[in-house]
């Protein structure tokens with residue numbers, strides 16, 4: 027059998043920096059894919075209910091024939107960006123080229139002003155933005171979204187309680203806002219794909235016994251102060267984790283191939299058996315992973331990630 031390799035340099039790959047992005051765990055997922063997928067290099071149906079930056083989706087697209095995919099996320103701007111790449115790739119590339127070349131020509135002081143100007147426009151737009159009807163505004167807003175993501179501090183997309191994007195400027199020497207070839211390849215990858223803004227439970231309808239499902243919900247916070255689960259206005263609480271577990275059990279009964287990842291609460295408290303209890307009937311593994319979204323350098327370092335599966 028031909029050996030699979032992680033082709034990190036190839037496209038399509040994530041076009042956003044996303045908290046909890048799974049690029050570094052791909053090697054581990056690769057080892058754990060269902061055998062028939064590895065053998066025939068084919069995924070009949072793929073569902074990803076917590077899409078984010080889409081590291082796993084793009085990995086599968088780079089390495090396998092993926093017949094059809096159904097992608098979900100609750101974040102309306104994120105989903106709009108995917109839909110714009112799917113349907114208005116050329117217009118988006120024009121906008122991105124324009125915003126990037128303007129930005130790179132500026133000195134540091136003006137770049138900072140430019141960042142805050144775009145952030146203000148972006149937050150004003152948010153108040154009565156029409157997410158239901160695609161149009162020129164979608165393309166423009168998506169270019170702002172990608173720009174802010176690539177120039178903000180730590181590359182974080184974080185909203186405050188009012189739903190505003192409030193991350194400060196990130197001071198990069200030569201920020202690369204986008205990669206043209208990647209956007210073109212993502213556009214191709216999205217041709218056999220349906221994309222939905224909504225709660226993960228809405229993906230149920232698309233899941234059957236042929237489906238590979240990768241579930242990567244927002245992390246259970248590692249410490250009381252870390253609040254990186256706030257990708258959307260409403261975080262993901264333990265009661266959401268319980269609803270997700272029920273969803274997992276139901277999809278397991280349907281016969282789907284399920285892979286779920288999460289932070290390991292034992293990193294913080296060795297006695298915390300939240301996920302061990304919840305998923306006791308399934309395969310639970312602990313994989314070392316580096317989380318570098320934490321600002322406090324001392325808190326960065328080796329921690330475990332959980333990978334839970336319902337198949338061998």
Ligand SMILES: C[S@@+](CC[C@H](N)C(=O)[O-])C[C@H]1O[C@@H](n2cnc3c(N)ncnc32)[C@H](O)[C@@H]1O
Pocket residue numbers: 044045046047048049075076077078079080081082098099100101224225226227242243244245257258261262
């Ligand atoms: C850990 S991130 C996924 C990261 C992704 N695997 C990657 O590689 O970038 C979790 C995602 O779940 C989304 N999310 C939060 N609550 C959700 C919900 N109830 N239904 C669907 N998506 C949700 C967030 O917007 C976020 O993009």
